[in-house]
Amino acid sequence: MVMGDNESSCGSRELESSPPNTRLQRKKLEVYNEVLRRLKEAHHPDAHDSAFDDQLWAHFNRLPARYAMDVNLERAEDVLTHKRLLHLARDPANRPAFEVRLVQVLPASDGNSGDSVHSRSPRRGSVHPPPAFGSSPNLEALALEVSKSEVQDGDSGVNTSTIFPRPMHEITFSTDDKPKLLSQLTCLLAEVGLNIQEAHAFSTADGYSLDVFVVDGWPFEEVEQLRTAIEKEVLKIEQLSCHIDGTDVWEIDPQYLKFESKVASGSYGDLYKGTYCSQEVAIKILKAERLNTELQKEFAQEVYIMRKVRHKNVVQFIGACTRPPNLCIVTEYMSGGSVYDYLHKQKGSFKLPALLKVAIDVSKGMNYLHQNNIIHRDLKAANLLMDENEVVKVGDFGVARVKAQTGVMTAETGTYRWMAPEVIEHKPYDHKADVFSFGVVLWELLTGKLPYEYLTPLQAAVGVVQKGLRPTIPKHTHPKLAELLERCWQQDPTLRPDFSEVTEILKQISKELILAQPSVKSA
Secondary structure (H helix, E strand, C coil): CCCCCCCCCCCCCCCCCCCCCCHHHHHHHHHHHHHHHHHHHCCCHHHHCCCHHHHHHHHHHHCCHHHHHHCCHHHCHHHHHHHHHHHHCCCHHHCCEEEEEEECCCCCCCCCCCCCHHHCCCCCCCCCCCCCCCCCHHHHHHHCCCEEEEEECCCCCCEEEEEECCCEEEEEEEEECCCCHHHHHHHHHHHCCCEEEEEEEEECCCCEEEEEEEEECCCCCCCHHHHHHHHHHHHHHHHHHHHCCCCCCCECCHHHEEEEEEEEECCCEEEEEEEECCEEEEEEEECHHHCCHHHHHHHHHHHHHHHHCCCCCECCEEEEECCCCCCEEEEECCCCEEHHHHHHHCCCCCCHHHHHHHHHHHHHHHHHHHHCCEECCCCCHHHEEECCCCCEEECCCCCCEECCCCCCECCCCCCHHHCCHHHHCCCCECCHHHHHHHHHHHHHHHHCCCCCCCCCHHHHHHHHHHCCCCCCCCCCCCHHHHHHHHHHCCCCHHHCCCHHHHHHHHHHHHHHHHHHCCCCCCC
């Protein structure tokens, strides 16, 4: 990262001379500088530490860019609470680390005032901070739902109506990020008798969670009783997770699923964006009219495989509805969309450093699957999804299979343009079929083109098998990358590298690129 010539005494950072990757990154930097300035001007004890600037910047970089978009700048010290909770969560003995506090949410007096809801004076005798992420219009509307108590005015003897807003609390959790975490936390709060009015859920780049809830339903302003009640429910969840049968833990009650927009549609099912217990999710639902024994068998296989896997470069399984006719699989929602859409619909492209990062992400995810004896069988750009942190994950296990004991499998599957020749020919195959497909994906990342775009899928399949057809590698491709492509799509599967080797080769190319460039610390 390069500092500006007129850098302030607060240690503010500036973007390097090259344009920022996204508008969100620029906003993140602006929010970081403003939070830093406010904390230093307030003479916060933490801000006196010489390493504080870098520690705060590291905190913002761990979290997705929308964290900076949501944070309430009037409450800069809340960022330090989040930083502290995330630090505590590193120790398993502290999980989940949580904080409870009373917050004040008051609506604006009229629609034309332009005043922040947080600039209004709270009710008499009660001064509390606003929520860490500001209040949404829904939360402001909720503040108008008040109870009226008839009180006797001592001076005039006249009954007047005094308005008391309901107590609202903010509860912040941090723990290791895991499947169904958000649904467990929301159920926990419901057990305490709380109603969630607003939720902000974030996953860090290194596998932790920061979940902030604004709730009502606790009748008292003091927080110690509420803290104790939450601690008791946390213990119940921990005991339950130790004893519950793993076959049931992933079953989802359809009533908690909310469908929003349709993302994609196929002949056998539809993919929706939705929510499950306030968590953004993707819902793949099978079409009831297409259900048959074979499709139900495929569905059961996919659920079985997804339950087995847990890796940062594999799309996270949340749960499934396994009782016909409501068959659906629920996974984390990948807000960045697919690599295929980015390349072919948005006409995006990857420069070599970014391309290598994507390829390494995919290679790591595939290596994990292979180590767990899972063959994907349909690896292609459409099944590579990007999250809000620009991490790429392998998804869609509709045709994936657990490798047979013999180590080889038969039957055609996958998509012709990415398919290994042994799979096209219905010959026995193993995990090296995925390596061939990866080679085609790597070429796709490199060129932004559809493999064999001048041929029909069937023509491409015939060319690959009978004529040794492969995509044309561009002339100016990095030599080691070109060599890797050639090795990945060797006709003989035994000559193709394993994904562990692929990952190391890609990392080495990336390292060489970095060493060849001037040393610049990125913002």
